[in-house]
Amino acid sequence: MLRYALKRLTSLVISLAFASLVIFFVTEVAPGDPARFMLGMNAQEDTVAALRSELGLDGSKAERYLDWVSGMAVGDFGTSYTYRTSVGGMIADRLWISLPLALYALALSTAIAFPAGIYAAARRGRPGDMGVMGATQLGIAVPNFWFAMMLVLIFAINLRWFSAGGFPGWDKGLWTGIKALTLPAIALALPQAAILARVMRSSLLDTLGEDFMRTARAKGLTRRQALWRHGLRNALIPVLTIIGLQFSFLLAGAIIIEQVFYLPGLGRLVFQSITQRDLIVVESVVMLLVFSVILVNFLVDLAYAAVDPRLRQRA
Template identity: 65%
Template sequence: MLSYASGRLMSLVLTTLAASAVVFVLMQVLPGDPAAVMLGVNAQPDTLLALQKQLGLDRPLWIRYLTWIGSFVIGDFGTSYTYSVPVGELIAPRVMVTLPLALMAMTLSVAVAIPVGVFAASRRGRVGDVASMGVAQIGVAVPNFWLGLLLILFFALKLGWFPASGFGGWENGLWPGLRSLILPAVALALPLAAILSRVTRSSVIETLSEDFVRTARAKGLTRTAALWRHAVPNALIPVVTIIGLQFSFLLAGTIIIENVFNLPGLGRLVFQSIAQRDLITVQSLVTLLAASVIAVNFLVDLAYGFIDPRLAQGGER
């Protein structure tokens, strides 16, 4: 297992470095000059050159990358061009919005999808299966931002149960913060739950046809016991794979949802930084989000080893 984890860790490091290099190069080849954007169209040439030198834009590309990635690794994300403060100070309070939102959405997605998928698989071809998968198909087709607007109209404006926008703040207590994140989390979770429930159903149906499940039934286990003790655990690997892949879509979805609900999270900061051409903030944020996705996939790979130890043994061999 240690050899298996070490190999996956090395892959994580190399993938993160490759992703950071791609993000850095893409940010540098975009049209426009950050110094010119900061100074405006009437900037004097000597002033523009001085600011470019101050920002390090006059140095070769590879030197700028090595300087930036070296600082990034130790937690120094640079200084924002727009706000003139360290990027880390911009990120820190927003992580406390985006991370709980993502965790709430993922938890809700899994909590809804797996029982629904198992229920549909256990009633294959019957009314419960058709109805649940029909609803899941609708969930796949509904954009999360449109669902978010519907939730605002009904639960915030009509019923008044939750705030329509803004963030209550953790400093005001746990409930005000959670209350502000419930509708955004639901808007993010339901489309993901629809996809995950369909994958769970397919995986469980395939596992139910295996010989070991029939053997368990022949030994006297009830259908429910064979389903939950044998079929579901062995059907989890493709489900865990989709959960890991969904995390990247979840982070992308927060950029839209945080703007819909006016939440001060990382997604909204990315949007604002792109609009203001704050390249150092954008490249640090995008690299941080990419590293988060890669880290989640690393954890998914480790989960494979625990779910099916044969995979870890294969990696060691």
């Protein structure tokens, strides 16, 4: 198991190095000069050149790449062209909202999907199954911002249980923060839960058809015991894969929900910095997202091995 983990860790480092190269050079070849963009189209050539040198844009590509990577390694992401503040600080602020939001949504989606998927699989073809399948169909079809608006309408405007948007900050207390993230987390979680429940159901149904389930029944286990003791763990692998993918999406893909709820999260930061050609911010945020995706994949790999002894040995 330790060897397996070390092997996955090595591949994590290699992926990161490769990703940083790709991100740096792709952003470099993107058209548009940040200095010219900041100064406007009518700026003097020498003013632009001065700003370029001030922003550190005149070094060679290799120098700038090394600066950027070595800076990131010690937590220094550089300085934003537009806001002239530390990128690291900007990202940290946003991450304090986006990360809890993503985790919150993921926890909700898993909490909804697991029971729903198991329930449907255990009642395959019966009304309970059809009900769950119908609901998930709806959950996938309806966009999450529509859910978001409905939630605001019902719980914020009519019932006044939650505020309609904004984030008070964690210094106002843990509960206040969680409360502010609840509606966005639900809106994000519902479509994800619908997908996850379907994956859970079909994976479990596949497992229920396996020979060892029949063996379990022949031992005297009830249908339910066989499902819980032998079915579930074998059905988890595809579900873990989807959970990993969903987390990555939730971290960066929440931009519409962030807009609906006026949350200053990572998604909005990326959007703003792209429109303002704030290359260093874009690069850093993208790198951070790539890092988190690779890290989540690493964790999912470890989870696979925890679930399935065959994978532990293959390493």
